[in-house]
Amino acid sequence: MQVNQKEFEPVIAAFCCNWCSYAGADLSGTNRLSYPSNVKIIRVPCSCRVNPMFILRAFQRGADGVIICGCHPGDCHYTSGNYFTRRRMTLLFSMLDYLGIERDRTRVEWVSAAEGAKFAATMNDFTETVRKLGPNRRLEDLRCRKQ
Amino acid sequence: MQEAMIKRAKELLAEGIVNRVIGWKRGEFAYDSTPAIFETPEELERDFVYDDLTASNLSKYLIKESRKAGKILAFLKPCDTYSLNQLTCEHRVIRENIHVIGIPCDPKIDAEKIKAKGISGILGIKNDGVDLTIDTIYGKESMPVSEAIMEKCLSCKGKKHVTYDELIGEDGELCDSGRFDMVAELEAMTAQERYDFWRSQLSKCIRCNACRNVCPACTCEKCVFDNDASGIANKAAADSFEENMFHIIRAFHVAGRCTDCGECSRVCPQNIPLHMLNRKFIKDINELYGTYQAGEKPDSVSPLTSYTLDDCEASIVHERGTE
Ligand code: SF4
């Protein structure tokens, strides 16, 4: 089957921490900045709530890219959560890369509650990156594929 | 060696310092061995073995054993002592209830490698240091020892015990066996090649869970993979996604805690090089957060339960990636 790049609309799962990035997304909305509707936001209490399994599950259920957004290092509502996120995600992404799964499908970005513009810009950029990669095939579950 | 071990075990039993011994006995066949508990001198005399085939790491059994009444004597090879230290560090064993005798270790022999040479019906294996003489029901066979060495012993961390109460024989030295070379080779390939390599390996998995069950770092009473509702408790072969998921998560859960004992790869009936997943994490940790050897000390802090303010960002994976 030929994948028509033009028609392909990637699905992006964005895990956003309640205190910074989710509020940042909100701000980008109230400021009427646009970011693609491809992005599906999942609110989590802290970026370190994101279990590696969540990321794999997102890919399984049809995500083509997964981005984790949290408070800037030093600004975590729980003091140190995002420092743990940083180590975990670095190692996890490196492992995905090692298994040959395109590393550009995953990203961590720090977005504060005041950075509505950064949120929109990040999502635009990430969506375009994933769009170029095409559909996620290496970490998909055929049983979950939409016809 | 076996004689000296039995002798010392009997003494400790007689003195009442320990009330049982964990070691190995012959398994179903002449070429395998299985962990066993011995309570009397007679049992030791009859069944206790220590030879080229006693490869299993006894540390994990000590989680339950160290909670029973009385002290247990455990014979640990150098690499097994890392596992025990790691378990002590995680408060999974009661170290005071274990009397550890460190024993020297020569590379173990992998019966599978002998069988792979077409030698079957094995009745016994003799090792003169250079060649193996294998007694079979069809007569005698021989092959060089070097071709039958167990995979995990080829990349041994060293012969130094990191914890023990007494030693039999001499303590050895640490060594660098280039255990990350294969990981580096894979890293240097293209994403497509890596993907194909891992697909060819992981698609062999029959989800017997042996790798998880044997792992001295996998000690949760309830495992994520045993959750019926998760849809991953079954055989993974249903979909390639599940194979990937199981293996990524299994390796991730022991990241920073895996002592690289190699048991996972040893027990895999499908010969999947699982240690290559664990070593990737170890290598990354060493490179990104400073050299760290899990189990080296009984009180170290895992790199995944700690952090520094100036750790690299996750984007480093994108920056340093190949191809
Ligand atoms: S993952 Fe494998 S090598 Fe690491 S501790 Fe567990 S059994 Fe040993």
Ligand code: SF4
């Ligand atoms: S031991 Fe091998 S076959 Fe069994 S679950 Fe582990 S990787 Fe799969």
